Structures are given as C-alpha cells and as structure tokens.
Amino acid sequence: MEDTSKLNTSKLGTKKYWDDFYTVEKSNFEENPEDTGECWFDDSNAEDRMIEFLQDHLGEYSIAQDASMIDLGTGNGHLLFQLHEEGFRGKMVGVDYSEKSIEFAREIMNSRFEEDSSLEFSAADIFDPSWDISQFDVVLDKGTLDAIALSGLTSPNGKPITSAYPKVVEKLMKKNSVFLITSCNFTETELKKMIESPVLQAWETIQYPAFKFGGQVGSAICSIAFVKK
Numbered sequence: 001m002e003d004t005s006k007l008n009t010s011k012l013g014t015k016k017y018w019d020d021f022y023t024v025e026k027s028n029f030e031e032n033p034e035d036t037g038e039c040w041f042d043d044s045n046a047e048d049r050m051i052e053f054l055q056d057h058l059g060e061y062s063i064a065q066d067a068s069m070i071d072l073g074t075g076n077g078h079l080l081f082q083l084h085e086e087g088f089r090g091k092m093v094g095v096d097y098s099e100k101s102i103e104f105a106r107e108i109m110n111s112r113f114e115e116d117s118s119l120e121f122s123a124a125d126i127f128d129p130s131w132d133i134s135q136f137d138v139v140l141d142k143g144t145l146d147a148i149a150l151s152g153l154t155s156p157n158g159k160p161i162t163s164a165y166p167k168v169v170e171k172l173m174k175k176n177s178v179f180l181i182t183s184c185n186f187t188e189t190e191l192k193k194m195i196e197s198p199v200l201q202a203w204e205t206i207q208y209p210a211f212k213f214g215g216q217v218g219s220a221i222c223s224i225a226f227v228k229k
Ligand SMILES: C[S@@+](CC[C@H](N)C(=O)[O-])C[C@H]1O[C@@H](n2cnc3c(N)ncnc32)[C@H](O)[C@@H]1O
Pocket: 018, 038, 039, 040, 072, 073, 074, 075, 076, 078, 079, 095, 096, 097, 098, 101, 124, 125, 126, 127, 141, 142, 143, 144, 147, 148
C-alpha cells in the first residue's frame, strides 16, 4: 500500500512561505482592522464544526468550559479567538513557528480582547526538542499537520517528520485529554493510521458532507478527536 504520509513537497511546507504569508496578512489587518486574514477550511465551516464538537462534548474527558487548550500552528489565532468568543475561558495558547504569525495574532488579540483574556501566543517549532511547555486538556490542529506533511522534512532517524508528530502531541496532553485535528490532506483512515497508538486512541469523527467522484464517495476534509489514555 502507498505510504501517503510522504506527500509531495510544496512551498506550503516552508517557514518562508508562512512568514511571507503572515507579513502580508498583518499589513492588510493594519490597513483594515476588519480583515483578520484567511481562515483555513472556511469553505467546509471546519472552525465552527470543531467548536461545536467541543461544546457538544462538554463534560466528556477533559473538555470543559475552563479547559486549557493549545492550538498547534495557530496562524492568525482565529480558532482560539472564536473559542473565547463562544465562552471557553481556560488558558489558551497559540503556537506557530512563524514569528510573523505570532506578531499578527497578538495584534488581533490586543485590539479585541482584555489584557487578562487568558489568551497567549508564542513562537516555537513544535518539533524543536528544546521546546518545553506544560500539558493541556485540549490540543488542536487545523491544517498544521497538512502543512508539515508538505515540508518533505525528515526526523533524525530518517523517517518523514510526520512520523514524529504523534509523540509531539502526546507530550502536550494530560491523561484523558483530547486531541482534535482537522486535515484536508489525509483521509480518516490515513489519519488514524498515522496517529493512533495504545496511548492515543481515536474517539469521535466529525462528519462533513460527502461528495461523489468517479463512483467513489469521499469527503474533502476530515476532523477526528483522539483521547490520551
Ligand atoms: C495551513 S496553516 C493553518 C493555520 C491555522 N491553524 C488555521 O487554521 O488558519 C499551517 C500553519 O502551521 C504552521 N506550522 C507549520 N509547521 C510548523 C511547525 N513545525 N511548528 C509550528 N508551526 C508550524 C504554519 O506557520 C501555519 O501557520
């Protein structure tokens, strides 16, 4: 079977691409404060679906109104801002390896939220072994594993960098915490194959409208919640 964890590389897998991208988005925002930039997978309403999922599962595993959350590859921070708008009030950390993304997210935060909003943004490469951060109740990824898969980077053991991803996520998770990921590059089966382990188990899948192409039924996007046992 084809190893789909090794996707073709693309400029979307480079830090330079994201630095340039958020430089433009930040300057657009400075000109027009209504323009908070691109919301990944907006067509599929993925952000709302992820938030609804957390709302519908309040009280299950570590999902709570005051759950601590980290958003990996946060971009403009929109997912965390929306979670805050929807009443989630735990500590929320957005991390991204593009300093420009972090500057941009902080600018939006400072313009929209009180200083003590419990939101924070921090620049880090999630694969940096010296990156040290606490554990969370909810770990989020919207489009970040997709971008990482396009980098073509490898781990020190020569395997695709994506193979190191589940361990990075697991380290950030408390026992009984939830990892909610949305991807457009991987199918539900592929994501489960990449991420599942005895410690990290698939729990629920968010269903999106399916499309039919060439007799095959598929979905352009997929969100799965995993639980740390
Ligand atoms: C497709 S964008 C998604 C952004 C945001 N999650 C959203 O939904 O709008 C992928 C993001 O992952 C970030 N990223 C890629 N590789 C990363 C890494 N190794 N560590 C931290 N962030 C990374 C990029 O800078 C970019 O902001």
